[in-house]
Amino acid sequence: MPLKTKTAGLKVKYSYLDTQFKDVEDVIADIRKLLKSGDFTLGKPVAEFEKLFAEYAGVKHAIGTANGTDALFLLLKAAGIGPGDEVITPPNSFIATTGAIIMTGAKPVFVDAGGDYNINPALIEKAVTLKTKAILPVHLTGNPADMLSIMAIAKKRNLIVMEDAAQAVGAKINGAHVGNWSLGAGFSLHPLKNINVWGDGGLVVTNNDDIASKIRLLRNHGLKTRDEVSIFGVNSRLDSLQAIVAMHMLKQVEQITQTRIANAKIYDEAFASLEKWIKIPPRRPSTRQVYHTYVIMVSQRKALMEHLAQRGVEVKIHYPIPIHLQEAANYLGYKAGDFPVTEKQAETILTLPVHQDLTRRQIDYVIRSIADFYVKKCNYSGRHSRESGNPGLDPRLRGGDEQRGT
């Protein structure tokens, strides 16, 4: 039955890519200048962007790369990770985290996630062997991993730590930007990230001069000068064109981040009333989480997703198949049941749109659409009544009578 409400026909798209670049005349003007300069690879704009990003993140060095995967790979490689080494990492990330480890020739060793979707530090030591050389935690969803605990373990066991901060531009722990907590971090500038360029791009940040110099060599074939090669490297240069776009995005990143945080807060407050069906991961006051994604655990996920699709609300799952259960990882010998928290999360997590272009009306519509789904299932009376045993729903969640039961 069609909805007879003000919100009928409202659509909430998951991604904002086609609406984000509305006013780009200044970007185009800078790109025109680039065309005249011919400074296309590792040019002046790359150096400028690196400087600005280093200032933004409060780090000594930022080094542009072709993408975030390469940023991680080059960081691992510069740290000396290679064949025969083991690198501890979570199985619930985008495949590129593990992919970067594999690219170095090292072996990924998985450690299960905790309730915050990040690697569980309490389980790390059990996975350490004589071959373990490094830990590569991921700041998944833009939520910083527990770096203080991870660094304490690394110190005790003499391990290198590097951060996968691909989803976490702007994220902080105790006021310090991610990437400052370890040897370094890799960031992605992919079109879906919080600083996004018009294609691919990435960055390594580090406070270590030697690592920075090595990565600068490695990303450009190991070329010391135009003709002299000091070490073998790869071609993973950030294009000047993407650096120009990135500089424009960097100016907006705080505004983008604040909006995402505000959107997430609206969801959090509303879903606190639906705790019977929706589990929000813990929010730590000492961290600044930037909500690259807004991920919750939900009951009856498949039916909820169908319901939301009918309502025009686009949602995703990040990620439905843990890395240890991917076909590509068969040879590592893991099996279902090895990482119960990650596996349970993969079955129940749901990612809602949280991007900066959402209107308050759209956010309320997403909340109401979700509340309607569960309320209908539990014969919710429509009254905000803790006494009656109904969830203490925010009145806003209840929607109009005509919506309930649709």
Ligand SMILES: Cc1ncc(COP(=O)(O)O)c(C=O)c1O
């Ligand atoms: C957690 C994580 N690591 C690594 C990457 C790789 O970044 P890119 O796509 O820029 O290579 C991504 C992004 O896609 C990511 O989300």
